Structure formats: C-alpha cells, structure tokens
Amino acid sequence: MNEIYPVRPISNASATRTDGFNIDLRQQIRVLWRRRFLVFAVAGGVFIATWLFLMLLTPIYAGMASVMIDTRKTRVLDLKEVITTSQPQLTTVLSEVEVIRSRNVAERVAASLDLYKDPEFNPSLRPAKSGVAAALNSLMSWLSAPKQQDLGPEEAERAMRAGVVTTLVGRVTAVPVPQSMVINVSVRSEDAAKAAQLTNALAEQYVLDQLNSKFEATRSASVWLNQRLEDLRNAVAQSERAVAQYRGSSGLIDSKGVLPTHQQLAELNTQLIQTQGRRSELQAKVARLETLIRSNRGAEAADEMIESPLIQRLREQETTLMREISDMSTRYGDMHPKMIKGVAELNELRAKINVEISKLSQGIHNEYNVVRARESALLDRIRQLEGTVKEQNRSEVHLRELEREAQANRILYENFLSRFKETSEQEQVQQPDARIISRAVRPYSPAFPRKGLIQLAMTVVGLLLGTILALVLERLDNTFRTREELEDVTGLPAIGMIPFVDKKPVAKYLIDRPTSAFAEALRGLWISLCHSDPNSSPRVVAITSSFPGEGKSMTALSLARTVALLGSRVVLVDCDLRRSSVAKLLEIQPEHCLDDVLGGKVELRAAVLRDQSSDLDILPARNMDRAPLDMLNSAVMENLLHTLRGIYDLVILDCPPVIPVAEAQVLGRLADKTVFCVLWDQTPREAVVNALRQLRDVQVSLAGAMLTKVHLKKHARYGYGDIGYYYGRYKGYYAD
Structure with a gap:
C-alpha cells in the first residue's frame, strides 16, 4: 500500500543544527530570546569582574634594556673564531630568554638591590590596609602560601626570600627581537625609577651569570662524576658480594660444572635401578615358589628354585634310601622289620628336607622384603633430592640475574670512569656569551592598565561569550521538541x-x-x-x-x-x-x-x-x-x-x-x-x-x-x- 505523503530524503541529523548556509534568523533570535538571561548574566558577570579587577590594580611602570647574545668562542690560537660573525639561532635565543627569567638571576638581583627590605616585593613590610582590597589580598596570601607564624625563624626567612624572588620573576619580561640575537628585557614596578634600576640590574646579573655558569658547570660535572664513580664502585663490589653470598647460601657451589646434588641424584638413580632389578628377580622366585607349594610340588620347588648343598646331600640320601627300600620290598615284603625301619627313615629324611626347604623359602621372602624396603628408601631419598634440585634450579635463575646485574654495574662503572677522564681534560678559558647594548631609562607613563579600553573590550567579550554559549547549548541539543x-x-x-x-x-x-x-x-x-x-x-x-x-x-x-x-x-x-x-x-x-x-x-x-x-x-x-x-x-x-x-x-x-x-x-x-x-x-x-x-x-x-x-x-x-x-x-x- 503506497503512502499518501511524498517520501522526502532523510536529513542529516547534525546538519540540521550546524548548516551555516541555511540559518533561520528568526529562529536564532528566538533562541537568544529564550536564553536571554544566560546572555545577560554572562555579560554582566564579565563586566563586574573586570571593573572590580581594574579598581584593585595599581599602575605599573616598565623599564626597557637590550642584551645581545654573542656565541663566538674567543681563543688566541684560532683567529677565525675571533673574527667570525655568529648567525641568529632561534633555539639559542629562546633558551637565553628562559635564563633571563630564571630564579637564579632573580636571586642575584634581589641580593644586589636588597629587595628583601622593599615593601613592594616583601608583603610583610607593607602597612595594613582595610576594605575589600585588604580582604582580597589576605585571601590570596592565605591560598598561595603557608602562614609564616606557623614556621620557625629560619624557615620563615627562607619563605620570605623565596616569595620576594617569585614576585620579581613574575615581573620580568624578555622578548627576542625577530631576525637578530637581541633580547629586550623589561622589569615592571610600581615606581618608575625603580623599574629602570631593576631592569639594568637584571641585565648586569644575567651577563655575570653567563660567566659564572661556565666555571660552575665544569666543577659540577667533575664533582658529580666523582661521586657517581664512587657509588658505582660500591655498587659493583656489592653486586659481586651478593653473587658470592647467594651462591654459598643456596648451595650452588659446583664441582667441574656439576652441582653435588646432581651427582648424588645420579648415584641414587643407579642404585635404584640395581635394587629394582634384584627386587624383580626375588619377586619372580617368590611367586614361583608359592605357586609350586600351593600345588603340593614343594620338592620340585626345592630342585628348581633353591640351590643349597645341604638339601642336595639330603636329596642324595633320599634317593639311596628309596633304592634300598625298593630292594627290600621285593625281598622281604612290606611288613618286614627292616622294611618298616627303612620307610620310617625315609619319612624322617623327607621331613628334614621339608624343614630345610621352609627355612630357605623364608630366607628368600625375607631378602625380598629387605630389597623392597631399600627400594622404597631410595625412592624417598630421590624425591627429596629432586625437590632440592628444583629449588636449586630456581635459585640458579636468581643467581644468573644477580650475575647479570653485577656485569651491568661493572660496564656502567667503566663507562663513567672513561667519561670522568675526558671531562677533566676539557677545561678551557671561559667568557660570557652576552653583553648589554642598551641600558634602561626612567619611564614616564604606566604600561598597565588601560582601564577604559579594557572595560569596553571585556563588556563586548562578555556579550559575545553569552551569545556563543546560548547558541552552542541550543545547537548541542540533538533531540526533537517540535x-x-x-x-x-x-x-x-x-x-x-x-x-x-x-x-x-x-x-x-x-x-x-x-x-x-x-x-x-x-x-x-x-x-x-x-x-x-x-x-x-x-x-x-x-x-x-x-x-x-x-x-x-x-x-x-x-x-x-x-x-x-x-x-x-x-x-x-x-x-x-x-x-x-x-x-x-x-x-x-x-x-x-x-x-x-x-x-x-x-x-x-x-x-x-x-x-x-x-x-x-x-x-x-x-x-x-x-x-x-x-x-x-x-x-x-x-x-x-x-x-x-x-x-x-x-x-x-x-x-x-x-x-x-x-x-x-x-x-x-x-x-x-x-x-x-x-x-x-x-x-x-x-x-x-x-x-x-x-x-x-x-x-x-x-x-x-x-x-x-x-x-x-x-x-x-x-x-x-x-x-x-x-x-x-x-x-x-x-x-x-
């Protein structure tokens, strides 16, 4: 059955919301009207926050000095290095920018100008304030740093100095000049003259830091390598001792490449094979003997299984006596006294044979039991040794690990020893890699803030943010409402x-x-x-x-x-x-x-x-x-x-x-x-x-x-x- 409605192609679900070429202006206005409170709230919040922020700001002045990076190596014996002009290298300049903004240089500046006694950099020396500004400053101080009254005198002093250096670092600006090796250095301050003084001091301390860092680098490398060599030497000795101790505690002392437990296990296996062979032989005899005895063939058992000289003699006497009885039976008859005596002697002789056979059969059984007990003892001992061998095999794995560790420590020690010798031979005359080409002068107008322009710009930004947020929230809605x-x-x-x-x-x-x-x-x-x-x-x-x-x-x-x-x-x-x-x-x-x-x-x-x-x-x-x-x-x-x-x-x-x-x-x-x-x-x-x-x-x-x-x-x-x-x-x- 066909549909009455024409089939239209299914629209892209996301394109309906994001197609920028089919914007319905009335729809967008309705969206902004529905979310007008959000737009005005964002704009108002930005306006108020900007106004409060500007009211709390103090005018800041900035000095300006220029420093040029010179990477040429000056050596008396190499004239080419003296007259060669260095080429601008962006990575080198950016690295020196970070050096200028480092805490090391800032600490030198703070010490040279005694900024620790300057209320601008040391908040503890500032007079107490009242009002909203004081409350905000107290809140920021409480959030950013621990309370000094909770610290000891020495720790409080260190915390104070660290805070002064941090403040100074935050006011330093270093910007490289494009296509050159020049860096413009600036330091901000509430006082114009102090801004110029701080900028010049920063540039001077940076140049001195360049010279000192080269001497300290060589000394630090030598000291560190020496300490590291001592640690590696101890590590090698300790790892080798660990190998020897573990080998002795685990019983892994071998003899010509074979462990004692392995030798014992081989000997016991040989004895076990021999004992099992003897046990099988005796077991066969006992089984045959019991079979013959149960079948009333004990005499045959004696002949077949038992080799005894006494039984052989008794058997010969039995044969002789039976021959004599046979002769007397034909001569005298069964009731003759000699016949009766001969039969009695034959029975007595056979009784002796049976007694002797029983003794020998019991002896075979006893020997069989002894052999079985010995076999069981050998099996128990072999199982014990096998457990010991397994444990020693696991110990050998750990031993090899210790040996590899000792070998690695030895190789590392040798490498560091070679590097230490190379570093000790590479000392040379050092010189700074930078020089001041322009010193700072006193600025006459504040660099920050420009209140009117900032307030207007942030108000427009607030409106744009509110509008964008409203439209984005509407566009992100991927459901159906109408x-x-x-x-x-x-x-x-x-x-x-x-x-x-x-x-x-x-x-x-x-x-x-x-x-x-x-x-x-x-x-x-x-x-x-x-x-x-x-x-x-x-x-x-x-x-x-x-x-x-x-x-x-x-x-x-x-x-x-x-x-x-x-x-x-x-x-x-x-x-x-x-x-x-x-x-x-x-x-x-x-x-x-x-x-x-x-x-x-x-x-x-x-x-x-x-x-x-x-x-x-x-x-x-x-x-x-x-x-x-x-x-x-x-x-x-x-x-x-x-x-x-x-x-x-x-x-x-x-x-x-x-x-x-x-x-x-x-x-x-x-x-x-x-x-x-x-x-x-x-x-x-x-x-x-x-x-x-x-x-x-x-x-x-x-x-x-x-x-x-x-x-x-x-x-x-x-x-x-x-x-x-x-x-x-x-x-x-x-x-x-």
Missing part, C-alpha cells in the same frame, strides 16, 4: 504529540479522564491515521520506536482503547516477545499468549482477553528465551493477521524497538501502516534517522512519526507555535 523538527529530519508527517502524564497509574488515565489533553491527542492521532491513505483506512497498524522506554507500548494501548471507546472492534497484539509490556500495564497475568497461538498450542479465542473498561480485545505476550524472529516472520503470523482482519475493524501491533532487534522490520511489512514514536527531548536524532532507514530498507509503509511524553509546560515556555504549545496554553479546554 513537529517541524521531526518532519524536517525524518521526512515524515508529524501525526501527533502525546502529552506526558505524571499521574499513576498511567494506563487508567485515559479511562478516568476521557476529556483530558492526553485523550484528545490520541483521538487526533487516530484521525490522522484514518486519513493517512486516501484509498482506505488502515486495518493493521504497527507502532514502534528507536529504543525501549519511548512510550510506544503505552501509546499502542491508549490508541487501541481510544478507538475501542469510539465503537470500533479493536484488538491489541503485543508482538514484543523479548520485553512484553501490555500485560504489565494492565496488571494481568495471562494464561495463554501470542507464542502459544503461533506455536499451535491453543486456539486464538482462548488467548484473547477482554478489557472490561473499553471493550478492547488483547492478545498478550510473554518474554521468550530464544529469538522470536523466526516465529514472527512466518506464514503462521501472516495467517493470524489475516484472521484478525476478518474479525476486527482495527488491529494494533505493539512492536519491539527498531535498533536493538530486527522484529519491527518484519512486523512493519505485515502491517498496513507503521507509526514511529519519538520520545520528546530525549531520543537522539541520529538514532531516529538510523531506525527509519532500517524500516525504509525493507519497504515498510510509514504513516508518520509522533512525539511522546511531551511536557506541555516546558514546551509552552519555548514559544513554539505548534499544537503542543496550544495544549499547554489553552489547558482550560481539557479536564486534566
């Missing part, structure tokens, strides 16, 4: 301004106050929507905004109630499945919601609720854990809207905001018209432009834009001539 601004920036018709309601609950305000400005604005919004298309009134209207909290849900609910109270069949569908608001505004807890209908869980009539106060039907929603875009951008949603078209005269969709989520673009395409809400004096213009661009990219049919939560009293004070201004001015027509 329907004209909204139309200029968005290119859409402004179809409504909804007043701000400060009474709670807001959702019931329309029902309780049907003749209020709030209700009248909603009826006007509905009329604008009805005429937004010349062919037919929209049946499905989507309401959205740039961000949450701009009043779109309250607008959707209030508009739906307004149309329902006019006698139409209206349904409000809460399509914000991320942050549903309609149920909260109505203070209801629905059993079934929009997602149940779209998911096929319930029928449409089971989820629709009736608002008894306005006969409005509501299809609520609940917050979903997953993204609802696929559910809203489906054929099921289109079929649902088609069904609602057949039942109701108007379907209002409370959509999510455009910028955070993408659902509003999908729902806008399904609706006949879309209304865009903008929060009055809050929503940034760039956000509105970006949101509308997203909607237009998907061919959403926009009915227009509207301002929500308009503060009528504030709006009326701005002097705009739109409908919001008359809402506030003619509020007697409404029952608020």
Whole structure:
C-alpha cells in the first residue's frame, strides 16, 4: 500500500543544527530570546569582574634594556673564531630568554638591590590596609602560601626570600627581537625609577651569570662524576658480594660444572635401578615358589628354585634310601622289620628336607622384603633430592640475574670512569656569551592598565561569550521538541504529540479522564491515521520506536482503547516477545499468549482477553528465551493477521524497538501502516534517522512519526507555535 505523503530524503541529523548556509534568523533570535538571561548574566558577570579587577590594580611602570647574545668562542690560537660573525639561532635565543627569567638571576638581583627590605616585593613590610582590597589580598596570601607564624625563624626567612624572588620573576619580561640575537628585557614596578634600576640590574646579573655558569658547570660535572664513580664502585663490589653470598647460601657451589646434588641424584638413580632389578628377580622366585607349594610340588620347588648343598646331600640320601627300600620290598615284603625301619627313615629324611626347604623359602621372602624396603628408601631419598634440585634450579635463575646485574654495574662503572677522564681534560678559558647594548631609562607613563579600553573590550567579550554559549547549548541539543523538527529530519508527517502524564497509574488515565489533553491527542492521532491513505483506512497498524522506554507500548494501548471507546472492534497484539509490556500495564497475568497461538498450542479465542473498561480485545505476550524472529516472520503470523482482519475493524501491533532487534522490520511489512514514536527531548536524532532507514530498507509503509511524553509546560515556555504549545496554553479546554 503506497503512502499518501511524498517520501522526502532523510536529513542529516547534525546538519540540521550546524548548516551555516541555511540559518533561520528568526529562529536564532528566538533562541537568544529564550536564553536571554544566560546572555545577560554572562555579560554582566564579565563586566563586574573586570571593573572590580581594574579598581584593585595599581599602575605599573616598565623599564626597557637590550642584551645581545654573542656565541663566538674567543681563543688566541684560532683567529677565525675571533673574527667570525655568529648567525641568529632561534633555539639559542629562546633558551637565553628562559635564563633571563630564571630564579637564579632573580636571586642575584634581589641580593644586589636588597629587595628583601622593599615593601613592594616583601608583603610583610607593607602597612595594613582595610576594605575589600585588604580582604582580597589576605585571601590570596592565605591560598598561595603557608602562614609564616606557623614556621620557625629560619624557615620563615627562607619563605620570605623565596616569595620576594617569585614576585620579581613574575615581573620580568624578555622578548627576542625577530631576525637578530637581541633580547629586550623589561622589569615592571610600581615606581618608575625603580623599574629602570631593576631592569639594568637584571641585565648586569644575567651577563655575570653567563660567566659564572661556565666555571660552575665544569666543577659540577667533575664533582658529580666523582661521586657517581664512587657509588658505582660500591655498587659493583656489592653486586659481586651478593653473587658470592647467594651462591654459598643456596648451595650452588659446583664441582667441574656439576652441582653435588646432581651427582648424588645420579648415584641414587643407579642404585635404584640395581635394587629394582634384584627386587624383580626375588619377586619372580617368590611367586614361583608359592605357586609350586600351593600345588603340593614343594620338592620340585626345592630342585628348581633353591640351590643349597645341604638339601642336595639330603636329596642324595633320599634317593639311596628309596633304592634300598625298593630292594627290600621285593625281598622281604612290606611288613618286614627292616622294611618298616627303612620307610620310617625315609619319612624322617623327607621331613628334614621339608624343614630345610621352609627355612630357605623364608630366607628368600625375607631378602625380598629387605630389597623392597631399600627400594622404597631410595625412592624417598630421590624425591627429596629432586625437590632440592628444583629449588636449586630456581635459585640458579636468581643467581644468573644477580650475575647479570653485577656485569651491568661493572660496564656502567667503566663507562663513567672513561667519561670522568675526558671531562677533566676539557677545561678551557671561559667568557660570557652576552653583553648589554642598551641600558634602561626612567619611564614616564604606566604600561598597565588601560582601564577604559579594557572595560569596553571585556563588556563586548562578555556579550559575545553569552551569545556563543546560548547558541552552542541550543545547537548541542540533538533531540526533537517540535513537529517541524521531526518532519524536517525524518521526512515524515508529524501525526501527533502525546502529552506526558505524571499521574499513576498511567494506563487508567485515559479511562478516568476521557476529556483530558492526553485523550484528545490520541483521538487526533487516530484521525490522522484514518486519513493517512486516501484509498482506505488502515486495518493493521504497527507502532514502534528507536529504543525501549519511548512510550510506544503505552501509546499502542491508549490508541487501541481510544478507538475501542469510539465503537470500533479493536484488538491489541503485543508482538514484543523479548520485553512484553501490555500485560504489565494492565496488571494481568495471562494464561495463554501470542507464542502459544503461533506455536499451535491453543486456539486464538482462548488467548484473547477482554478489557472490561473499553471493550478492547488483547492478545498478550510473554518474554521468550530464544529469538522470536523466526516465529514472527512466518506464514503462521501472516495467517493470524489475516484472521484478525476478518474479525476486527482495527488491529494494533505493539512492536519491539527498531535498533536493538530486527522484529519491527518484519512486523512493519505485515502491517498496513507503521507509526514511529519519538520520545520528546530525549531520543537522539541520529538514532531516529538510523531506525527509519532500517524500516525504509525493507519497504515498510510509514504513516508518520509522533512525539511522546511531551511536557506541555516546558514546551509552552519555548514559544513554539505548534499544537503542543496550544495544549499547554489553552489547558482550560481539557479536564486534566
């Protein structure tokens, strides 16, 4: 469905405020008139501050002397350096300017002229004053320096001298003459003769300072290098001692590159391997022996596992006795006394063999246990040594760090020793690098202040500052306050301004106050929507905004109630499945919601609720854990809207905001018209432009834009001539 309003290009949100070639003079005058108190306050403040400041000022005189910088080196053996003319060097001149303004030169001047006893430079010698000037001077003194009565005599003297020098430094001016090596020196004073005297003294002390600084520089460098060498020598010795001490305390004394703990660990590992081999051998014997004994093959165990001379002899006797018994059994029979004696001797011999086998088997078990205990002891000792080795490895890291530090100190010491020798050999005859070419004379007119000119200039400056501040504050306001601004920036018709309601609950305000400005604005919004298309009134209207909290849900609910109270069949569908608001505004807890209908869980009539106060039907929603875009951008949603078209005269969709989520673009395409809400004096213009661009990219049919939560009293004070201004001015027509 095409829009009745022509689509204008979206204006640049910042260009509307900052385009200097399309300045509306009347608008600028209105801005200055609205902020006239700010302009006059700034101008008045500047005027009063300037007047008070000028009244407190004392006339100041300035002497003027000229000093020329001469950077030529005078050496008797080099004639070229004597006659060569130095070239102007800006960096050299600027450096000498800072020397002239230094505290060192100022201290020499103060000492030569005894400025510490001059009341102009020593405030403690001035007579007591009364009035505003005295109060301001006391305040400045209290803020800038500690109270001398809190200091000792020596500290108070030093503080006094430092204050005199600081005052003198603040009155010194040194300006280089362009394209030359000349510096104009000036010192300000309340007395004209003293100004000339101070200027000449400053120039003289600067020349003397040039000469003294060269001698002091060489001496200071030699002293400093000597002290630094002593410190570095001690640092080298200390770092080397630290290496030796740490090596001894950490047990890192190596023998041919190998630490003792490493040797012990290697030996213990060798012993452990041997012990484990012996333990495996004994373990195999014990297992074989126990197997044979359990299988009643003890004799075989003795033959296979045990090598004992005694058992071998007993075994030979057993063999001989068994042979004799075999002969007697064939000769005498089993009951013969010799046969019985032979059998008894055989049993006794076998008993001895079994006893001996048991002793030897127990010996094998004992040896096996001893070997296992030795293996366990070796493992414990190896673990201890491994912990010691790890600790020593960490200690070696720190040791190497100490060694590197000692090496660095040694290299630094050697470098400084070489530099000290070079500095001691480079002393030469010094001379000053500056001379006075013009001395100061007594000035006859004050250099400062020029009261009339300053007062006039500062008054004009105050007016300009106030004007600029007012315009800047207005230009920095990047929100919407009028329907004209909204139309200029968005290119859409402004179809409504909804007043701000400060009474709670807001959702019931329309029902309780049907003749209020709030209700009248909603009826006007509905009329604008009805005429937004010349062919037919929209049946499905989507309401959205740039961000949450701009009043779109309250607008959707209030508009739906307004149309329902006019006698139409209206349904409000809460399509914000991320942050549903309609149920909260109505203070209801629905059993079934929009997602149940779209998911096929319930029928449409089971989820629709009736608002008894306005006969409005509501299809609520609940917050979903997953993204609802696929559910809203489906054929099921289109079929649902088609069904609602057949039942109701108007379907209002409370959509999510455009910028955070993408659902509003999908729902806008399904609706006949879309209304865009903008929060009055809050929503940034760039956000509105970006949101509308997203909607237009998907061919959403926009009915227009509207301002929500308009503060009528504030709006009326701005002097705009739109409908919001008359809402506030003619509020007697409404029952608020």
